[in-house]
Amino acid sequence: MKQNFQNAIIATVLSFVLLSLTIGGLIQVEGIETTVVARPWYVVIGCTIVFIIQLFRDQLVFVFKGFGNVLKTLVRAEQIAEHAIQLKGSDRFNPLFYLTVLICLSVYPFIVSDKLWIGMFIDIYIYILLALGLNIVVGYAGLLNLGYIAFYAVGAYTYGILNHFYDFSFWLALPLSGMTAALAGIILGFPVLRLRGDYLAIVTLGFGQVLVILLRNLGSITGGPDGIGSIDRPTMFGIEFSRRAKEGGVPFHEFFGLEYNSIIKDFFFYFLALALVIFTIYVISRLVKMPIGRSWEALREDETACKSLGINSTSVKLSAFAISSFFAGLAGCFFAAKQRHISPESFEFIESVIVLAIVVMGGMGSTIGIILAAIFVAVLKDYSQDLQEYRMLIFSLILIVMMIWRPRGLFPATRPFIKLQNRQKSQECGC
Amino acid sequence: MLNMQPSLLSVDSIALSFGGLLAVDRVSFAVESGQIFSIIGPNGAGKTTIFNCISGFYAPNTGNISFNGHAIEGRSSHKIAKYGLVRTFQNIRLFKEMTVLENLLVAQHNIANRNLISGIIKLPQYRKAESEALDKAEYWLYQLGLTAFANREANSLAYGQQRTLEIARCMVTEPTMLLLDEPAAGLNPKETEELDELIVQLRDMYGITVLLIEHDMKLVMNISDRILVLDQGRVIANDLPSEVQSDPAVISAYLGEEE
Numbered sequence: 001m002k003q004n005f006q007n008a009i010i011a012t013v014l015s016f017v018l019l020s021l022t023i024g025g026l027i028q029v030e031g032i033e034t035t036v037v038a039r040p041w042y043v044v045i046g047c048t049i050v051f052i053i054q055l056f057r058d059q060l061v062f063v064f065k066g067f068g069n070v071l072k073t074l075v076r077a078e079q080i081a082e083h084a085i086q087l088k089g090s091d092r093f094n095p096l097f098y099l100t101v102l103i104c105l106s107v108y109p110f111i112v113s114d115k116l117w118i119g120m121f122i123d124i125y126i127y128i129l130l131a132l133g134l135n136i137v138v139g140y141a142g143l144l145n146l147g148y149i150a151f152y153a154v155g156a157y158t159y160g161i162l163n164h165f166y167d168f169s170f171w172l173a174l175p176l177s178g179m180t181a182a183l184a185g186i187i188l189g190f191p192v193l194r195l196r197g198d199y200l201a202i203v204t205l206g207f208g209q210v211l212v213i214l215l216r217n218l219g220s221i222t223g224g225p226d227g228i229g230s231i232d233r234p235t236m237f238g239i240e241f242s243r244r245a246k247e248g249g250v251p252f253h254e255f256f257g258l259e260y261n262s263i264i265k266d267f268f269f270y271f272l273a274l275a276l277v278i279f280t281i282y283v284i285s286r287l288v289k290m291p292i293g294r295s296w297e298a299l300r301e302d303e304t305a306c307k308s309l310g311i312n313s314t315s316v317k318l319s320a321f322a323i324s325s326f327f328a329g330l331a332g333c334f335f336a337a338k339q340r341h342i343s344p345e346s347f348e349f350i351e352s353v354i355v356l357a358i359v360v361m362g363g364m365g366s367t368i369g370i371i372l373a374a375i376f377v378a379v380l381k382d383y384s385q386d387l388q389e390y391r392m393l394i395f396s397l398i399l400i401v402m403m404i405w406r407p408r409g410l411f412p413a414t415r416p417f418i419k420l421q422n423r424q425k426s427q428e429c430g431c
Numbered sequence: 432m433l434n435m436q437p438s439l440l441s442v443d444s445i446a447l448s449f450g451g452l453l454a455v456d457r458v459s460f461a462v463e464s465g466q467i468f469s470i471i472g473p474n475g476a477g478k479t480t481i482f483n484c485i486s487g488f489y490a491p492n493t494g495n496i497s498f499n500g501h502a503i504e505g506r507s508s509h510k511i512a513k514y515g516l517v518r519t520f521q522n523i524r525l526f527k528e529m530t531v532l533e534n535l536l537v538a539q540h541n542i543a544n545r546n547l548i549s550g551i552i553k554l555p556q557y558r559k560a561e562s563e564a565l566d567k568a569e570y571w572l573y574q575l576g577l578t579a580f581a582n583r584e585a586n587s588l589a590y591g592q593q594r595t596l597e598i599a600r601c602m603v604t605e606p607t608m609l610l611l612d613e614p615a616a617g618l619n620p621k622e623t624e625e626l627d628e629l630i631v632q633l634r635d636m637y638g639i640t641v642l643l644i645e646h647d648m649k650l651v652m653n654i655s656d657r658i659l660v661l662d663q664g665r666v667i668a669n670d671l672p673s674e675v676q677s678d679p680a681v682i683s684a685y686l687g688e689e690e
C-alpha cells in the first residue's frame with residue numbers, strides 16, 4: 001500500500017505538469033488578441049483520476065480480470081461448439097451460428113428503417129473491414145503499422161480519381177483500388193521491412209502523415225484540401241439509386257415501379273458493405289489457415305527460425321503488407337462511393353489509432369473479437385464526437401490499458417485443432 | 432585425385448572477428464556425405480559462430496564455404512536452407528505459441544502449394560498438397576514420439592521434447608544435411624542416449640549427413656565418424672574419435688579449461 005501511495009504521488013505530480021501544459025489552458029484567438037484561458041478544474045479532475053487509479057491499482061487489476069473472465073465464459077459457449085465440430089474432423093465453420101448472425105444482420109435495416117441507424121452499421125462494417133485487414137499485419141505477422149489508414153486513403157482516392165477523370169464505374173474501380181493499395185503497401189514495404197519493431201512503427205506513421213500532406217498539396221490531381229466531389233454511386237446491374245438516372249439509365253424505383261425513397265439507397269449501401277465484410281472474413285479465414293497465413297504467424301513468433309527453415313522473411317512480410325493493404329483499399333473505395341466526396345480530413349492519424357485500438361482490443365488474430373471490438377469502438381467514436389481532439393486520449397488509453405492488462409485482447413485467438421488419427425478417412429481436413 | 436568425390440560440405444579457411452575478438456580463425460574442414468561429423472571445444476571456442484557462418488546468419492570475413500556444389504559463404508540463410516542444409520539452435524527456437532503440428536506445417540513452406548487462389552477456393556490440388564503436408568508431419572511426429580502432443584502449443588512441451596520437435600521440424604523440410612547445435616544440452620542421461628540413437632538412425636535410415644556441435648567430448652565419441660576440436664577459434668585437431676581422445680593438444684585444451 002505504501003508503495004502504491006508513493007507511486008500515486010509521483011504519477012500525480014507528473015500528470016499535473018503534463019495536464020497543465022495540455023488541457024490546463026485554452027488558447028483563444030479573437031481578432032488580433034490571443035488570450036489563454038486557464039482551466040484549473042480540468043487539471044484537478046485529471047490529477048484526481050490519476051491519483052485514485054494509481055492508489056487502487058491492485059484492486060482495479062482484480063476487477064478488470066474479473067470482467068475479462070465474465071467475457072470469457074460468455075464466449076466459451078461458442079468456443080466449445082467450435083471445438084466439438086473440429087473434433088469431428090471438419091472445418092471450424094459452425095453453419096448454424098453464422099446463419100443466425102447473418103439473418104439478424106439482414107433483417108436489421110428493414111426493422112430500424114432509419115438512415116442514421118443504418119449509417120451507423122455501415123460505419124461499423126467499414127471499421128470491421130479495416131480492422132480485419134490491419135489484423136493481418138499487426139495480429140498475425142506482428143509488424144506494427146501505424147499508418148494503415150494511408151492505404152484506405154489510397155483506395156478511396158483511386159476510385160475518386162478514376163471516376164472523376166476517367167469515368168470508371170465503382171465495380172471496375174473496386175478491385176483496382178484494392179490492387180493499388182496493395183501496390184502502395186509493397187512500395188512502402190520494400191525499404192522499410194528491414195526495420196524492426198519501433199522503427200517500423202515510426203516509419204509507417206510518417207508514411208501516413210506524408211500521404212495526407214501529399215493529398216492536401218497535389219491540388220490538380222487530388223483536389224487539395226477540398227478533395228474530390230460528386231463521385232458516382234455504385235450501380236446494381238446498371239440500375240442507379242438516385243432520383244434521376246444519368247442519360248440512358250433507369251433509376252431503381254422506376255425500374256421496380258416504386259415511389260422514390262432515399263432509404264432504398266441506404267439499404268443498398270448496407271448490403272454492399274455487408275457483402276464486402278462477408279467476402280473479407282471468408283478470404284482472411286482461408287488465408288490464415290493456408291501456408292501463407294502460417295508463415296505470417298511463424299514470422300511473428302521467430303524470424304530467425306523462419307529463415308533457418310528456408311522461409312524468405314522479406315517476401316512473407318511483403319505479402320502480409322500487400323494483402324492487408326488490399327483490404328484497406330477495398331474499404332476505401334467503398335467509402336468514397338458512399339460519401340461521394342472525399343477529402344484528406346477523413347484520413348487523419350486518429351483513424352489509424354482507432355483501427356489499431358480495435359485490433360488490440362479484439363484480441364490480435366481473433367476474428368470474432370475484432371468484430372465485437374469494432375462495434376464497441378464505432379459506437380464509442382460516435383458518442384465521443386463532441387470531445388474532438390480529446391478522443392485521441394480515450395483511444396490511447398484503451399490501447400495502454402489493453403497492453404497492460406490483457407495484451408492478447410479481450411478474446412484471445414484460439415489455435416486451430418487438427419485431428420490426426422484416421423484423418424484420411426474423414427473427407428475434410430481442418431486445414 | 433581427379434575422380435575423387437567432392438565433399439558434401441567443405442569449409443575453407445574461414446575467419447570471422449567481432450570487434451577485436453577473432454572468434455573463428457582460419458578454420459578448414461570437410462564433411463563427407465553420410466558422415467556424422469562432430470565439432471567439440473570449450474565454451475567460447477567458436478563452434479556456434481562456425482554454424483552461423485555455414486547457415487548464412489553471419490558472413491565470414493574471409494574464406495569459402497561450399498555445400499553440394501554451391502558456394503554458400505555470405506548467402507542469405509533462407510537460400511542455404513533451400514539447398515538442403517538446415518540447422519537447430521543452441522537456445523531452442525520454436526514457434527512457441529503455435530501448436531506442435533503447426534510448427535511442422537510451417538517448416539514445409541517451400542514444398543507447400545502457395546497459390547493463393549487455389550487455397551482460397553480449396554482446389555483439389557491444394558487439398559492434396561495440404562493433406563500430404565499433414566501426412567508428413569504426422570509421420571515425423573510418430574517417428575519421434577510426439578504424436579500425443581500434436582495439438583499442444585510448442586512451449587508447453589518439456590524441454591527434451593522441444594529439442595526433439597526442433598529436429599522434427601528440420602526433418603520435414605527433407606534436408607540433405609543437419610546442423611545440430613548442442614542438441615543434448617539440458618537433457619538427462621537417458622534422453623541423451625535416445626538422442627544419440629536418433630542421430631544414428633537419421634543417418635542410417637534417411638541418409639542424412641549430420642554436423643554436430645557438442646560440448647562434452649565423451650558423448651560424441653560413440654557416434655561420430657570424425658571429430659573436429661576447436662579452441663579459441665582455431666582447429667587443434669581433426670581426426671577419428673579414437674585418435675582425438677589421445678591427442679595431447681586436445682587433452683591439454685580440455686583439461687586446462689575444465690579442471
Ligand SMILES: Nc1ncnc2c1ncn2[C@@H]1O[C@H](COP(=O)(O)OP(=O)(O)OP(=O)(O)O)[C@@H](O)[C@H]1O
Nearest residue numbers: 449454472473474475476477478479480481521646
Ligand atoms: N554476435 C556476436 N558479437 C560479439 N561477439 C560474439 C558474437 N557471437 C559470438 N561472439 C563471441 O565469439 C566467441 C565464440 O562464440 P561462440 O558462440 O561461437 O562459442 P561456442 O563455441 O558456441 O561456445 P558455447 O559452447 O558456449 O556455445 C565468444 O567469445 C563469443 O563471446
Ligand SMILES: [Mg+2]
Nearest residue numbers: 478479480521
Ligand atoms: Mg555455442
